[in-house]
Amino acid sequence: xxxxxxxxxxxxxNARKNRQELIGVSRRDLMKMxxxxxxxxxxxxxxxxxxxLNSAGWLESGSSGDDIPxxxxxxxxxxxxxxxxxxxxxxxxxxxxxFSNEAACPAQAAPSGCPNDGRTQPHQAFAQRPPVKxxxxxxRRTLKSVHPALPLQPLWGFARRQVxxxxxxxxxxxxxxxxGPTFVARYNEAVLVRNFNxxxxxxxxxxxxxxxxxxxxxxxxxxSESDGFPCDYFERGQFYDQHYPNVLAGINSTHxxxxxxxxxxxxxxxxxxxxxxxxxxxxxxLAGFYILFNELDTGDENTGFKLPSFPQFDIPLIITDRSFSxxxxxxxFDMFSLDGVLGDRFLVNGKIQPFFNxxxxxxxxxxxxxxxxxxxxxxxxxxxxxxTINKFWHIANDGNLLPRPLLVNxxxxxxxxxxxxxxxxxxxxxxxxxxxxxxxxxxxxxxxxNLLPPGQGHKLLKFIVGxxxxxxxxxxxxxxxxxxxxxxxxxxxxxxxRFDRTNGQWAINNKLMPGxxxxxxxxxxxxxxxxxxxxNNSGGWQHPIHIHFEEFQLVRRNSRxxxxxxxxxxxxxxxxxxxxxxxxxxxxxxxFRGRYPMHCHNTLHEDHAMMLRFDIEDVGDNKTEP
Amino acid sequence: xxxxxxxxxxxxSGANLSAAGEPTAQASGGETKWKTxxxxxxxxxxxxxxxxxxxxxGKKVRFYDxxxxxxxxxxxxxxxxxxxxxxxxTSNLQQVQKxxxxxxxxxxxxxxxxxxxxxxxxxxxxxxxxxHKIKPGWTFLTGAPADIELLxxxxxxxxxxxxxxxxxxxxxxxxxxxxEALMLWAAAPGLSxxxxxxxxxxxxxxxxxxxxxxxxxxxx
Numbered sequence: 103x104x105x106x107x108x109x110x111x112x113x114x115x116n117a118r119k120n121r122q123e124l125i126g127v128s129r130r131d132l133m134k135m136x137x138x139x140x141x142x143x144x145x146x147x148x149x150x151x152x153x154x155l156n157s158a159g160w161l162e163s164g165s166s167g168d169d170i171p172x173x174x175x176x177x178x179x180x181x182x183x184x185x186x187x188x189x190x191x192x193x194x195x196x197x198x199x200x201f202s203n204e205a206a207c208p209a210q211a212a213p214s215g216c217p218n219d220g221r222t223q224p225h226q227a228f229a230q231r232p233p234v235k236x237x238x239x240x241x242r243r244t245l246k247s248v249h250p251a252l253p254l255q256p257l258w259g260f261a262r263r264q265v266x267x268x269x270x271x272x273x274x275x276x277x278x279x280x281x282g283p284t285f286v287a288r289y290n291e292a293v294l295v296r297n298f299n300x301x302x303x304x305x306x307x308x309x310x311x312x313x314x315x316x317x318x319x320x321x322x323x324x325x326s327e328s329d330g331f332p333c334d335y336f337e338r339g340q341f342y343d344q345h346y347p348n349v350l351a352g353i354n355s356t357h358x359x360x361x362x363x364x365x366x367x368x369x370x371x372x373x374x375x376x377x378x379x380x381x382x383x384x385x386x387x388l389a390g391f392y393i394l395f396n397e398l399d400t401g402d403e404n405t406g407f408k409l410p411s412f413p414q415f416d417i418p419l420i421i422t423d424r425s426f427s428x429x430x431x432x433x434x435f436d437m438f439s440l441d442g443v444l445g446d447r448f449l450v451n452g453k454i455q456p457f458f459n460x461x462x463x464x465x466x467x468x469x470x471x472x473x474x475x476x477x478x479x480x481x482x483x484x485x486x487x488x489x490t491i492n493k494f495w496h497i498a499n500d501g502n503l504l505p506r507p508l509l510v511n512x513x514x515x516x517x518x519x520x521x522x523x524x525x526x527x528x529x530x531x532x533x534x535x536x537x538x539x540x541x542x543x544x545x546x547x548x549x550x551x552n553l554l555p556p557g558q559g560h561k562l563l564k565f566i567v568g569x570x571x572x573x574x575x576x577x578x579x580x581x582x583x584x585x586x587x588x589x590x591x592x593x594x595x596x597x598x599x600r601f602d603r604t605n606g607q608w609a610i611n612n613k614l615m616p617g618x619x620x621x622x623x624x625x626x627x628x629x630x631x632x633x634x635x636x637x638n639n640s641g642g643w644q645h646p647i648h649i650h651f652e653e654f655q656l657v658r659r660n661s662r663x664x665x666x667x668x669x670x671x672x673x674x675x676x677x678x679x680x681x682x683x684x685x686x687x688x689x690x691x692x693x694f695r696g697r698y699p700m701h702c703h704n705t706l707h708e709d710h711a712m713m714l715r716f717d718i719e720d721v722g723d724n725k726t727e728p
Numbered sequence: 729x730x731x732x733x734x735x736x737x738x739x740x741s742g743a744n745l746s747a748a749g750e751p752t753a754q755a756s757g758g759e760t761k762w763k764t765x766x767x768x769x770x771x772x773x774x775x776x777x778x779x780x781x782x783x784x785x786g787k788k789v790r791f792y793d794x795x796x797x798x799x800x801x802x803x804x805x806x807x808x809x810x811x812x813x814x815x816x817x818t819s820n821l822q823q824v825q826k827x828x829x830x831x832x833x834x835x836x837x838x839x840x841x842x843x844x845x846x847x848x849x850x851x852x853x854x855x856x857x858x859x860h861k862i863k864p865g866w867t868f869l870t871g872a873p874a875d876i877e878l879l880x881x882x883x884x885x886x887x888x889x890x891x892x893x894x895x896x897x898x899x900x901x902x903x904x905x906x907x908e909a910l911m912l913w914a915a916a917p918g919l920s921x922x923x924x925x926x927x928x929x930x931x932x933x934x935x936x937x938x939x940x941x942x943x944x945x946x947x948x
Contacts, residue, residue, distance in 0.1 A: 253762050270807040303935050304910040309767030312912060338935075378914045378928060420768045427770070431762040437913040438775050438884030440902060545888040605901030606811045607917040608885075615930075616924035624868065642889060710902070 120625065138526075167335045172434035174426040174447045177249045179455035180564040186458070187284065187413035192451060194413070197235040198264050201296045208267040209236065209294055209343065217598050220336025221343055222298075223327035226694055233294035237262040237285070239651030241315055242300040243308075244278035248424075249447075249454040253431040256308040257323040257387040263298060274302030280452055281420050282372065282390025286412070289366070289396040293346040299678035306347040310382040310435045313338050318375035319392055320518060321367055321501060321653065321696065323351050326696020329650060331620035332377035332713070348394065351652055354693040355629040365653075365673070366587040367394050367522045369418070378617055381443070381705035383694015385435050389472055391418045394709065397586075399503060403559075407559050407584060409497070410466040410524065415576070417458075418467060421515075421539075421562055422449045422472040442475030444705045448539070450563045457564040462531035463574035464524050468501070473517040474705040476676070477549045477644065481512045481556070482618035484533065488557035492535070495579040498522035499672035502653060505586050506667055507579035514541070516646030516678040518703040521669075524579050525565075532569035533590065535562040546706060548644025551681075571608050587673065590629025590655060591690045597624065598635040598727050601679060601712065608712035609728055615713040619697070623714045626691045627722025633657075634687045638679040645679040645707065650698040651718070654687035658717070676703060691718050729888065751767060768911055772796075775882045776908070779875035784853035784868040791879065795867075796908045800836040800932060803904045805885050807844040808856045813901055816919060818860055823875075823922030825863060828929065833865025836929065840868045843896045845876045862917035884915070 161459035177513050185191020187402055198443040201209060207216035214221075240263040245254040258274075260282030269276035320329025328344040336342045341501075350361025355451035374380055374388035393412070395401045397412070401412035410416050417667060423445030425434040437442050448455050471478055482492040495507040501520040513521045528533075540559035543549040602609050613623070634654070636647055656664050660683055664670050677685055701713035714728070765773075778792040789795055804821065806814045818840070825832050832838060842848035848856075853868040862868075870876070880886055880896065883904055887893040905928060906913035912932040916925045 282923070304907075304912055304932075305935075306912055307767075307768055308909050310913075312914075378916065378931070380805045430765055432767075436884075437771075438904070439900060440884055440915060441888050501830065547888060605897070605918075606885075606899030607901035607919065609917075614920045616921040616926040617916055617928040618921070620921070620924065642892070710915055711920065721915070 104400050104653065119155060125292055127340050152212075152305055160662060172425040172436075173459060174445075175251065175428050175431060177251045177447060177454050179561065180457045181250065182453050182456050184419075184456040184458040184563060185281075185453055186417055187452040192418075193262070193279055194282060195285050196239050196262055196265055198238050198613060199236075201236060201238050202264060203341075209233070209296070209342075213341070218340045219342070220340040223696075225327060225343075225345040226325035226696070227292075227347040227349070230442035231290075231345075231349060232727075233292045233345060235291060235293050237293065237295045239267070239283075239295055240269070240278070240300045241298065241317075242269050242275070242278045243273075243275045243302050243306070244280070245275060245454065246280065246387075248449060248452060249677050252426055252454075255433050257433070258301060258383065261300075261388045268579055269300050274276075274306055276300070278378065280387030280389070281418075282388070284390060284402070284418065285372070285392040285564060287346065287348050287349050287392060287394050289302065289350065290396065292348055294345045295346065295530045296341055297336075297344060298341045299336050301338055301673050303338065308432070310437050311386045311498055312376060312379040312383060314379070315371050315376050315383060315388065316342070317376050317388075318650075319344070319346060319370060320648070321370045321374050322340070322392070323349060323365075323367070323652065323693070325694040325717075329698065330372075330375045331619070331692035331697050332380070332699055349693075351690070352693050356690075356692065363396075363398075364588045366396050366399065366499060366503065366585060367501055368503060369470070369522055370394060371420070371470055371518075371520065375708050377619060378428055378709050381709045382435055382437060384472075384705055385424070385433075385443075385474055386551045389420065391420070391468070391470070393418070394469070403574075404578040406481075407503075407582065408575065409511065410464050410576045415463070415465050416468070418468040418470070419450050419563070420452075420470045420472040421478065423447065423476045424449055424617050428679050438461045438708050439546060439706050440608075442548075444476055444543065444546055448560055448562050453486060453504065455561065455563070457566055457567065459566050460527050461572045462528045462570075463572050464526045464528075464576045466497070466522060466524050468498075468520060468522050469513065470519050470520045471515040473703065475517065475546040476543055477517070477541055477646070478515045478517070479512050479553065480575075481540055481559070482547065482564070483536040483538040483556060483559075483561070484530070484595055485536065486533070492530075494526070496521060496669050497524055497579065497584070499669055500653065500674045502673040502675055503584035505666065505670070508667065509580070510554045512540070512670070514678070516703070517705070518646060518648055518680070519676045522665050524576075527565065527567045528571075530565075530567045531569050531571070535565040537563040537565070537642065547642055548681075548704075586653060587671070590657075590688050593633035593688065594627060594630040594722065595724060596633040596635065598637065599700070599714075600637045600639060601662045602639060602646065608710050610700075610712065610714050613714070615701075615711040615715070619699075619715055620699075620700040621715060622717050622718050624725045625721070625723040626716055626718045628695055628718050629692050630690070630722060632689045632691065634689065635684060636679055636686045636687065639682065641681045644681060645702040645712070646676050647679055647700065647706060648676045648703045649687075649689075649700045650675075651694075652689055654689045657686040658690055659683060695719060744788070751877070760946075768909070771911055771913070775884075776914075777875075777878055777882055778909045779871060779878060779931050780781075781869045781871040781875065782850050784850055784857050786850045786854075789869075795837065795839060795869075798909050800907045800929065801905065802836065802838045802900070802929060803841065803883060804839075805841050805900055806878065807842050807845050808852050808919075809844075810897070810900070815859070818862075819901070820922050820925070821866075822862070822917060824862070824925045824929070825866060827923055827926035832863070835934075836865070838866035840866070841876065841879060842868070842870045843876070843900070845870045845873050905932075907933060
């Protein structure tokens, strides 16, 4: 039992007095109402009262007569095609021979020396894995249609800087993509990205967004200086080189020279990670996919694991919820929310409720919850028989292929989680199906965990299945196995983290993340194992917690041991912390050194300090509650 | 290059305009049923009501016109008899004020709004200011309870759960900062490092005339 310090007791007593003064009820009353724990913490409690929130999570006028709801104007669903790599709605990134400013600003391990180079640290793995492909990226303002009933939206996206043309210096606008161009990378082919900040000045931000950015490659085994650490941001007019070695974990430690094939990653994504401004910047569109193939997961259904071929039958899907102003028709974002933002419109790959023509065969979908705050539980709905469960194959969790495919009824996603699934449309030839989210969520704090009845959820995407049989070279998932889970490490140390609030400030272990990222909360010993216990003591909030750099294995949720056959019997980088839940994670931190964060991926919580920094160094510390 | 003077900047940049005179409110299908409201006005209408407040010096002020418009602002909520977290945040913000130097009161303004307008009269707040030796550039504010409640909600100091929200001090730990003209708003934990809060506030500072210069040191 941890000792409670005198100062802490005093703080609790003060907090109690303050609360009592303001509410006019006693501690006993609060305890009775279930709002106060014995530790003196005020806990958000569900189900105590009807909420005056509209579907977008804004307080309706009426409760206080003030907050203007942002309820989107009507948008007819399923009238536009899903943007994808086959129809030109999404593009694959194209490598360049040389960067446009490379003569003056060389591509090298050390910062280039150019005054507008935002990088200050040398690349750790540049000599070991010199880049074989270069990509030149521009982050810029662009005008984009999300639905024919709405005006063009001023968004921020990523452009292929040498392909998509220049930014108009008067409007600060150019061709860009959101979701961003898809990186198609291969293991052992190192990549160097020169990432330019070509965003408009702040007064032309169309109402929100800070033109200061840092791009995180989510789940990459990436050295710290290229990972997209929240304080490695770069300003307008600057660029930043990110070196992605595309190596397997273990390369410099347990499996020297090769890395461990059972640590292979497949579905990664990239997104802005600017400290205190991630939510608005990603909401404006700064996100895209990064797909990683190897000799087994090849992108070709005639080789390796014989998974459906990319890009024709292997389709990334980023699901986001947004609201649009009923007056201007433009994207709404509540910069004043500390708790989470819900949208009342669902976009897949940047379009509101699109349709997708599929052939009666197997498809691989890489389903990503793009946030900012909503969780999903997605089912496959046949509207002619809503109560029928249409099973599909769950093949990867957080983009990491499972030991073997699992036949499932649905997939549950928290913000930033990726689930790869295989749907076999052959039995549905000539029919129409929907990807339907049935998870109820009323505000930005997290889902209620109630499931809506079949057919009454949010229909995200419509599948129109062709009637003509087609060949299918992909393997039958029921016969397949992928990568066994790597052996679990023996932990050098066990650390405990409580995800909590203190006076309305998001906190981890009652500590706050300073905006300058200067607080090194603990030091992990490079090439060692650790056990982390993550706790959510609240009945009102759920948190999707993301840990950068190396995936973990989830050992248990409360007392429930995660066993083979569970979709979470996997390598993961995001764990959903349910109400009043404790989870146990096992990690290895291998190969590279440097600064990494752990944070809640509800981007509103993240921007409001529910984050910490840990450093991987040669000598670790022994802090058990850092 | 040093920061340009705020007034010069506002005039030169036409900060009241939306994006460079471009037809963002034009429907993709050519329809023009949408209202053109500048994004700055959208924020003003949604979050920055022009209610009348009274300063600790007894002066009547309008929240938007007098306190927010064209300014960089730092806002928190407190009340005079609050113990524990409030004095700690006040003392922390005094450190932040030191870091920001003489800009506080010139183009950066600190505001503390009482959560207990019934008892925190201007005289009570004035005493509070004297007791804490609060320097100029930092104004304590009270007003009609309904107006204060409106501000509390609009500025995001409320909780989505009405039961939890009965405790109005629920979000008391947060410090909101923003630049009204630049439409940049964010929040920092009030008990975070003072130097870090000061750095955060500078993120919403007026843009330098030359953006393409190295603006950060080695943040290792």
